[in-house]
Amino acid sequence: MNKYIKSTLIALCIGLVIFAAYYWFTRIPDTIVESNRITDIYNYIAPNEYNKDLLVIFDIDNTIGKPPTELGSDQWFYAKVKQFELAGKNIDEAIQLTLPELFHIQFHSWMEPVEKDTVQVIKNLQDKGVTVIALTARSLELTQRTIEQLHRMGVYFTKTDPYECPLTHGHGHGKAGLYIDGIIFSGNHSKGEMIVSWFNQIDYRPKKIIFVDDKLKNVESVEKALHNRDYPFIGIRYGHEDELVKKFTLESVAEKEAAFFAKHPFEGTMIEGAVAAH
Ligand SMILES: [Mg+2]
Secondary structure: OOHHHHHHHHHHHHHHHHHHHHHHHHOOOEEEEEEOOHHHHHHHOOHHHOOOOEEEEEOOEOOOEEOOOOOOOHHHHHHHHHHHHHOOOOHHHHHHHHHHHHHHHHHOOOOEEOOOOHHHHHHHHHHOOOEEEEEEOOOHHHHHHHHHHHHHHOOOOOOOOOOOOOEEEOOOOOOOEEEEOOEEEOOOOOHHHHHHHHHHHOOOOOOEEEEEEOOHHHHHHHHHHOOOOOOOEEEEEEOOOHHHHHHOOHHHHHHHHHHHHHHOOOOEEEEOOEEEEO
């Protein structure tokens, strides 16, 4: 081999090794942890980090709140979708058939906090100046209702959210996402895509992010989407409701469901793919 090429190759290899070592030792490690208690969040915040540079993002369903019974819960929704799929519908049809029922239940019921400490934890963070927002996959049809349900529990994301005006994302490809009153509704987009879009539209830049969600895929989606950051990310996969979710069956709420729809008669209509519940 030509001596020149040989020494160039060696230099290149050494360069690559140095770059890899530099990258490995200087990169900000991501942390994804499991937790069943919302107060565990305090374990990941140093005393000097209680300020606006810390961004704490909460998922809503099965993280902050849940219905008083499992009727209308996340697990109920997915079981219903599965039931329609087993009956021969494709996934989109199954979701479109389930959503009107979900909306109807949500419009006639409140949420309760997942843990007795949940609301206080959010308030504590806000009182100490931490930037706190919510990031939910709930349908945009539930925007105002979600805000009402959160207020009823004493949860206000307008206290320390960094942007006052509504923002949207994703017009033209799938249902748009929306940021309003400190809550990002992800529409048909991944939570990761939404958080990146949100950062692109506002001036606020955190120095650290903590994201709490009961679904690992959401924690990973946000973690991956923010991979270019130069600040730490802590994802908390929150499992307080895991047992209930695991053992849930539609039969277990069948009586409550029948009683609910007897009390609140339901008619759903489909309008060009969008769903309207009466
Ligand atoms: Mg959730």
